Amino acid sequence: MFAWFERRIDPFKPAPVAQPPAGLIAFYWHFIRQVWPTFVVLMATGGTVALLEVAMFRYIGQIIDLLKTTAPADFFAQEGTSLLVMAVVVLVLRPLCGILHDMLVRQTVVPSLTNLVRWQSHRYLVRQSLSFFQNDFAGRLANRVLQTGVSLRESVMETVNSLWFVIVYAVSAVILFAQADPLLAVPLLVWMGLYVVTLRVMVPRIRDRARAASESRSALTGRIVDSYTNITTVKLFAHAEREDAYVRRAVARNTDAIRAQLRLVTVMSGIIAVLNCALIGATVGLAVWLWTQGAVTQGAIALTAGLAIRIYNMSGWIMWVVTGIFENVGVVQEGMETLARPHTVIDRPDARPLAVARGEIAFDHVRFHYGRESGVIDDLSLVVRPGERLGLVGRSGAGKSTLVNLLLRFHDLEGGRILIDGQDIAQVEQESLRAAIGVVTQDTSLLHRSVRDNIRYGRPEADDGMIAAAAARAHADLFIPDLVDPRGRQGLEAHVGERGVKLSGGQRQRVAIARVLLKDAPILVLDEATSALDSEVEAAIQEDLDTLMDGKTVIAIAHRLSTIARMDRLVVMDQGRIVEVGTHAELVASGGIYAGLWKRQSGGFLGDLAHEAQAAD
Structure with missing residues (x-):
């Protein structure tokens, strides 16, 4: 069962290597359109779950009213059918829809959509020109590829998850409150208006600060990776403290950016908390007053109080969801600055081998x-x-x-x-x-893979005999048998470290020459x-x-x-x-x-x- 859901999205589905659009909505659609059926089903199940939850609150009010008007001895005989329907909804339909929704989220969307975005972004980015990579930190580029996939998935999924809940709860609550008494809908409508205004004012500001925080995080990652990649230079010049200061400045900027973002989040959270408390007090107080006037039943009080409390809890969730959406949108916008840039060296449409x-x-x-x-x-x-x-x-x-x-x-x-x-x-x-064209350069950089894989890079289809012959012709066989990496792999299986740092300059050069000899x-x-x-x-x-x-x-x-x-x-x-x-x-x-x-x-x-x-x- 798990495997069936996990196969619904193929992260490696065939797709042309194309530049993602530069517009935000178009950028999202570039990836989502490839998996749109999953999100249609996800929206449907989310909407169904929301409707069933609202129905459960209505059932509570109905049961209270039935208990008041029906004799205990006749209760199950008279209301058995209604109770059976309620039981099916609560005990069968709600769990099944919830499980289906969770399976779609956790088994289908989370692992596969994330890596679909990462895979296609990497395929496009790795084909950028050499100057593109020379003008940026490798760590920052990698961070943007990895984080954009996560943030795009989260912002889309949170939007889909929250959309139906907001619509269904808001509309259903207004209708149910109005059915009990039109006055009961007034506090909710006022609250909804103030809630939307608060989000409208605060969330865009949080989004902008989230984008700044994401940019500072990418810069911090780039600086850290730059120090690690050039650790030999750092140690040769005894500049550990200088590197500390270089990274510390980036950490400080990232800290300031996060603090600025969280200040707004705290302000918005406080405003929403005040609005929520006012909603519960106004709704429950109004319902009790209407009951004293004989305008509503006790069941209506239970319904409005339950829904008001649920809306109170849900509004906090929605606030964080909306904030999270815009934070992730900020991260996606930052990633777009890298991923949506056109290739500067491209093949012509009619290019031939x-x-x-x-x-x-x-x-x-x-x-x-x-x-x-x-x-x-x-x-x-x-x-x-x-x-x-x-x-x-x-x-x-x-x-x-x-x-x-x-x-x-x-x-x-x-x-x-x-x-x-x-x-x-x-x-x-x-x-x-x-x-x-075979090339051997002075500054030889090897891949952090085995010696065999590095030599075979010159001809992927080469067998072990061809690899050994190339190594011998480059006189690399003089040292390869003695290589041992930290995991105990020896000889051709030994890994050479990032950029080949575990080998001497001469050893790296001989492996590079063997690679070109094999390429021929x-x-x-x-x-x-x-x-x-x-x-x-x-x-x-x-x-x-x-x-x-x-x-x-x-x-x-x-x-x-x-x-x-x-x-x-x-x-x-x-x-x-x-x-x-x-x-x-x-x-x-x-x-x-x-x-x-x-x-x-x-x-x-x-x-x-x-x-x-x-x-x-």
């Missing part, structure tokens, strides 16, 4: 400057021939890594084109583009690929890199010029422009920028040491 036959790369009058006035890449044209090994050289900030990022289409160009085998990369599918893409980008390796390991891996580069188009970036001196051609960049092109020998002989860099390095770090020794002499 990239087909790489030869691997020629052409940069055609490329221009890009990150939105700044001065250019990072200015009118750059370059052709990398199929199978050519091209080295990019230049001082820091010359535009080398930017050029590689543009090739990977992490950003869209502001002018010109980049072609691979004659296909404009802006007109092909991004996934197919990046699948055709036709185009290879090496961005300081061996910078984290010691000279002995680098020399050992160099042969495998040479094998990896065979038959591939290669773009290599390195500040250690000895690692790219053997490239087929070297391109020297300066301030976003190509200033020199040639082989290592040609560029050294030309006496330009490259020759100067080479002279300073003198072929590598050993040369630097010799040069420094000569200078000391």
Whole structure:
């Protein structure tokens, strides 16, 4: 039975990866329309429960009147049918409807709708551009994805749950009070008017402060996660107290925001409490006075007193429900700021998969400057021939890594084109583009998963034999068997920690190289690929890199010029422009920028040491 209800909403139901609407109502409907039948049934059961509860109060008044007018010996004989109907409603229908309602809420809506929103939000967010993630805290983004799902569910469910109760109780109470005596409806109508005015004035203010509290909570989460993610830097610079102060400011802002919100909640709660007490006193007092005048029965007093007390209790619940709704709406609005933003790098509707036959790369009058006035890449044209090994050289900030990022289409160009085998990369599918390019970077970041999973990331369908072969070619097999994580997992099963922190820089680099070796893409980008390796390991891996580069188009970036001196051609960049092109020998002989860099390095770090020794002499 539980499983049947739990299967009514599939959190992973097939759905296109689409931007959620920016409007609040449209944002809600974007998710709710996918599960609307469940909420229709939920509203129906909620309304039925409310009607049955009102009927139960009416039964109390009827029984009191019947007891007064019917002899005890004849009571069950004369009123047996009516009593049986009441018993069925109270003992059968009310529990069944309540159970059905609770099953829909707890088994169907709570777990599945929450994670449907989270899943679809994550799928959309993870496809945002690289710059999107670089401009925000990872912790804050994660918090918004997780909290938006909960708050959207709670605000919708509380609205559905409370809607029928408010309508049914309000309308039914007015009708029943008026049937007893029209005067009895007056205190209730006055109370309803004042109650609505109080909510109308206070709740929007609470919503705004709830949104501010949610924003401060997200900022606090972002700061805490930022400190934990960079804990090595924190400890290396002995800045634990500085981090305390950094997080403390966020905690203080969050505390102030919560206090400001709760002040309004307390004020509203006090106003409602006064109104509720006035309602009970006025209703019961009026009913007793009318009874003394012979206008109402004792049953009517019981009915009005019971309903007034129920409304008293329910009004507090409604107040908190409405407050909760608007608090959650504030959280959803904050989440919308992140989730409802359009992708900046998108595939065109007619985009096709990239087909790489030869691997020629052409940069055609490329221009890009990150939105700044001065250019990072200015009118750059370059052709990398199929199978050519091209080295990019230049001082820091010359535009080398930017050029590689543009090739990977992490950003869209502001002018010109980049072609691979004659296909404009802006007109092909991004996934197919990046699948055709293997990349090893200097700052290698591994997933907090097993070594096996990290290597297999290069080719998900690879078997253990292929993984082991790639690890051996990258000389990662020298340390993998000795790895043990805190849970006792060993070797390829050992988890590497967040961003691979449990491995040394050289170990992370070798796992990354194994991953790219396994990927075996036709185009290879090496961005300081061996910078984290010691000279002995680098020399050992160099042969495998040479094998990896065979038959591939290669773009290599390195500040250690000895690692790219053997490239087929070297391109020297300066301030976003190509200033020199040639082989290592040609560029050294030309006496330009490259020759100067080479002279300073003198072929590598050993040369630097010799040069420094000569200078000391």
